[in-house]
Amino acid sequence: MTVLKTDKMTMKFGGITAVSKFDMEIEKNEIIGLIGPNGAGKTTCFNMITGVYTPTEGKIYFEDKNITGMKTHEITKLGIARTFQNIRLFKELSVLDNVLIANHMRLDSNLFSAIIKTPDYRNKERKILEKSIKLIKDVGLDDVINEKSSSLPYGKQRRLEIARALATDPKLLILDEPAAGMNPQESMKLMEFITEIRDRFNITILMIEHHMQVVMGVCERIYVLDYGIMIAEGTPTEIQNNPKVIEAYLGVE
Numbered sequence: 001m002t003v004l005k006t007d008k009m010t011m012k013f014g015g016i017t018a019v020s021k022f023d024m025e026i027e028k029n030e031i032i033g034l035i036g037p038n039g040a041g042k043t044t045c046f047n048m049i050t051g052v053y054t055p056t057e058g059k060i061y062f063e064d065k066n067i068t069g070m071k072t073h074e075i076t077k078l079g080i081a082r083t084f085q086n087i088r089l090f091k092e093l094s095v096l097d098n099v100l101i102a103n104h105m106r107l108d109s110n111l112f113s114a115i116i117k118t119p120d121y122r123n124k125e126r127k128i129l130e131k132s133i134k135l136i137k138d139v140g141l142d143d144v145i146n147e148k149s150s151s152l153p154y155g156k157q158r159r160l161e162i163a164r165a166l167a168t169d170p171k172l173l174i175l176d177e178p179a180a181g182m183n184p185q186e187s188m189k190l191m192e193f194i195t196e197i198r199d200r201f202n203i204t205i206l207m208i209e210h211h212m213q214v215v216m217g218v219c220e221r222i223y224v225l226d227y228g229i230m231i232a233e234g235t236p237t238e239i240q241n242n243p244k245v246i247e248a249y250l251g252v253e
C-alpha cells in the first residue's frame, strides 16, 4: 500500500526553484532516506509534505488522499508527524510533561469539561497519563521520566522528540536529521532505535540525514536531491555506486 506519493512536487521562492518536479512513492512500513548536499531542497520537501508550504506546482497524496495545500494540523490529524533539525522540547519540563503535552493536543474536550473536570475529562486524562508512560517506556526513557528534558544527553533528547511525535499516533513519521549532533555511539544506537519503532508502532519512516553511515545502515531506499532535482533513487548500495551522486557530493566538498 502506498503511504505517500508526490507528483511533480515543486516549490519556487521567487526566482529560486528549491524543489523541481519531485516524484516520490513510499510504501507502508518502508524506511526511506532523503539525502543531498546543503541547500538541495530536502527541508523544503518536508515543509511541503507537512503543510508548512503549499507546493507552487504538483500534488501530494497521503494514503491516496490529496493533501496538497492542507493545513499543518489537518495533516497531523490524518497521520503525519515530524521532528525538527533543531530539537524543539519544553526544556524546563520533565520528560513526562513533554510527552503529556504532546498527548494533550489530541485530547478532544471543551473548555467547560476541562475547568469542571467532568468524570469524562478525568477519564481521558488518566488514559493520556497511561499512554504517555507507555510511550516513554517504549522509547527507553523510563529511567529518566522525571528528569528535566534539557538535562538529558543529546541522544535521549532526540528519543524524547520522537516520543512526542509518536504521541499523535502517526502512520508516517518524518525525521529531520535525527543523528545531528550525536556521537558515533549514539548514532549506532539511533539506527537500531529507528528500526525498532518502525516495527513496534507499525509505521512508515521518511528521514533526512547527513550522517551517511546512519542513512546507509537503516534506510531501505534512498532519494537523492541536488539543486532541487532528484538525481537518483535506489537501495543504499545503488546510491553509493551512482556516479551522479558521487559527483554531487564531491562537487561541494
Ligand SMILES: Nc1ncnc2c1ncn2[C@@H]1O[C@H](COP(=O)(O)OP(=O)(O)OP(=O)(O)O)[C@@H](O)[C@H]1O
Binding pocket: 013, 016, 017, 018, 036, 037, 038, 039, 040, 041, 042, 043, 044, 045
Ligand atoms: N522560505 C524560503 N525563502 C526563500 N528561499 C528558501 C526558503 N526556504 C528555503 N529556501 C531556499 O531553497 C533552497 C533549498 O533549501 P532547503 O533548506 O530545503 O535545503 P536543504 O536540502 O534542506 O539544506 P540543508 O541540508 O542545508 O538543511 C535553498 O537555496 C534555500 O536557500
